[in-house]
Amino acid sequence: MSEDEAVWSASDGSGAVRVGVRCACGRDRAWQALHDPAGLSRWFGDLTPGWSPGCRGRIEIGDGDFFDLSVEELAEADHLAFRWRFLGLGAQSHVRWLITDRPDGSEVTVEDRQPGRTPAETDAMIAGWTDFLGRLARHLRTGETSRYGIRDEIDGTVDLPDAVADPLDPGVVHRWLPIATDGFVPRWFFIVDSDGPRRFRLDDWTDAADEVTFRLAIPQAARPTSCAIRVTRAGAGRRLSFVHAGWCRLDLPEHRARQLRRRFTATWVSAVAHARDLALTR
The missing domain is CATH 3.30.530.20 (START domain)
Incomplete structure (x- = not known):
């Protein structure tokens, strides 16, 4: 990852985290990688059936891991908001993906809220989103698939x-x-x-x-x-x-x-x- 694509993160101590990455591409290209199921599959996972407010779906990572989700908001080329549970079992998280313009490209920010997270769980969430946004930035820079093959x-x-x-x-x-x-x-x-x-x-x-x-x-x-x-x-x-x-x-x-x-x-x-x-x- 180049310096221009450095991932940043923040937490307020309440179980909410914010993680972001700067991308050299414009807003439309970043939005395609988030919103289009084909784009999402190149760096994150396979979404069915798609993003639509009120829609329930699933993102399959490919090694057995998955997230069951419910879409809450969608604003074209701006943000996605949804609730999801890892493996359909864990505590529910509220997630928002936001795209903003920068003079040299765009910035993708993830806001992930789950009340009651422990400090260790918060650190793990930051590490997870840092990894995923790094994969997003790599995909946007190279056009290549950057998903991981298997998690330990x-x-x-x-x-x-x-x-x-x-x-x-x-x-x-x-x-x-x-x-x-x-x-x-x-x-x-x-x-x-x-x-x-x-x-x-x-x-x-x-x-x-x-x-x-x-x-x-x-x-x-x-x-x-x-x-x-x-x-x-x-x-x-x-x-x-x-x-x-x-x-x-x-x-x-x-x-x-x-x-x-x-x-x-x-x-x-x-x-x-x-x-x-x-x-x-x-």
């Missing part, structure tokens, strides 16, 4: 009411997490989807009051992936979070790693949504 972690959160059984309790976790034991400890993690059922060896299961960790072996991969599930306080309730890491370190062909990551992402989303549904129906 599958991660997500879901908020639960407080007065429910602990989702990590041994008598509860087996109800929503797709695992099976060998009679003593968890030993297998299952995926059941349109590609057929498959089980993956599970090792080093460790559980504590607020965290479960384990490793999952991927056939023909150089090393296993690692998983951590945690429960933390979140306002008046609790937050269930998961991280499944190691997808960039498998030493498998990227298309194979991406295919597996998509399947595991769908499985995690389904499992965590089931944990939420169990909590809400008690």
Whole structure:
């Protein structure tokens, strides 16, 4: 990225962040990269069905990650405003993409608001938007696709009411997490989807009051992936979070790693949504 394309960021401490990037192109070219689904797919993800006020849609990143969104405002060549949830599970964010003129081009600014964000979550959001806007600037400068191929972690959160059984309790976790034991400890993690059922060896299961960790072996991969599930306080309730890491370190062909990551992402989303549904129906 050139100095003229430096990304800047700011936060007011309330869970709102602003991240921007200066671009050498004019407003119309920048707007096309944001608004046109074909342009958006070159640096961010695949949007369906499109941007239209009141429309509900989804942006697929390509490795299993996605955002479910609802469009609120659209002003031609000026701004887009929408609400979205990562993986359709997390806390809802209000996002606004704004384009302004500069003497030497244009500036694209992202405003992302989510009350209750922790400082760590705010820092992570700034880092994420800094990366994405850097990819936007690179695409606008070169005309080439600048999307990433695969992200190392599958991660997500879901908020639960407080007065429910602990989702990590041994008598509860087996109800929503797709695992099976060998009679003593968890030993297998299952995926059941349109590609057929498959089980993956599970090792080093460790559980504590607020965290479960384990490793999952991927056939023909150089090393296993690692998983951590945690429960933390979140306002008046609790937050269930998961991280499944190691997808960039498998030493498998990227298309194979991406295919597996998509399947595991769908499985995690389904499992965590089931944990939420169990909590809400008690």
